[in-house]
Structures are given as structure tokens and as C-alpha cells.
Amino acid sequence: MQQKVAVYRKESFNAAHRLNNPLWDEEKNKIVFGKCNNPHYHGHNYDLIVKVIGIPDSQTGFVMDLKELSDIIQNNIVEKFDHRNLNEDCIEFKGLNPTAENIAIVIYNILKEKINPSLDIQVRLYETDRNFVEYPHHI
Numbered sequence: 001m002q003q004k005v006a007v008y009r010k011e012s013f014n015a016a017h018r019l020n021n022p023l024w025d026e027e028k029n030k031i032v033f034g035k036c037n038n039p040h041y042h043g044h045n046y047d048l049i050v051k052v053i054g055i056p057d058s059q060t061g062f063v064m065d066l067k068e069l070s071d072i073i074q075n076n077i078v079e080k081f082d083h084r085n086l087n088e089d090c091i092e093f094k095g096l097n098p099t100a101e102n103i104a105i106v107i108y109n110i111l112k113e114k115i116n117p118s119l120d121i122q123v124r125l126y127e128t129d130r131n132f133v134e135y136p137h138h139i
Contacts, residue, residue: 013082016043017098047126054119
């Protein structure tokens with residue numbers, strides 16, 4: 001029986017956002033989102049860890065070439081989100097509140113299309129040193 005192995009790649013990007021629900025009034029947005037509702041936005045230095053799970057290739061020994069994974073993340077995530085205002089500059093968040101949870105789901109969906117479908121992936125996104133999310137959470 002061949003054993004599955006997980007490999008990880010860490011990348012970083014910096015982005016601004018504002019948490020806001022346009023269906024709520026200003027007061028409710030301030031109560032629910034606090035400082036994150038600043039109308040002038042605020043930013044984070046995001047750390048992204050992508051986990052890829054699969055059976056190592058019999059010829060290379062790789063689950064996935066980590067240089068290839070790095071290139072996919074750089075070309076499809078970092079270039080898209082780095083030094084951007086997620087609310088204003090990124091179509092992915094038009095109508096989607098750019099919470100860490102939603103950012104992780106968006107990143108997962110983008111990467112899943114670019115990585116061999118025989119491999120499982122998981123995204124871990126650190127918004128701060130103490131706050132992070134994983135999607136999907138069950139891998």
C-alpha cells in the first residue's frame with residue numbers, strides 16, 4: 001500500500017481590506033466588525049501555507065515539486081492580492097466580505113484549479129501571528 005505524504009509551501013502577501021456588510025447600518029457594522037470596519041481600510045501581512053497531500057511519484061519521490069507549487073502560488077495568488085485593497089482592487093471580493101475565512105476559500109478555489117486533481121490541498125492563512133484559518137478544515 002502506498003502512503004500519502006503532505007508537503008507544505010509558505011508564501012506571504014500584504015493586503016488591505018475593510019470588513020463591512022452593506023445590508024447593515026454604520027452602527028451595526030461598527031459593533032460587529034470593530035476596528036476592522038475602518039472606512040479607510042486597514043492592512044495585514046498575510047502568511048499563506050498551502051498543504052498538498054498525495055502519494056510520492058515513483059520516479060521523482062515528490063508528491064509535488066515545491067518549486068512548481070511556489071510558482072503557482074506566486075502567479076495566481078501573490079501577484080493577484082499583494083499590495084492590493086481586496087475590497088476595491090480584486091473582483092473576487094466584489095460582493096464578498098474579505099474576512100480571513102473568505103480569503104482562504106477564494107485562495108483554495110483558485111489553487112485547486114491549478115493543481116493536479118489527484119492531490120488534496122488545504123490552505124492555512126495567517127492574518128496575524130495569533131489569528132489564522134484553514135480551509136478545508138477536515139484534511
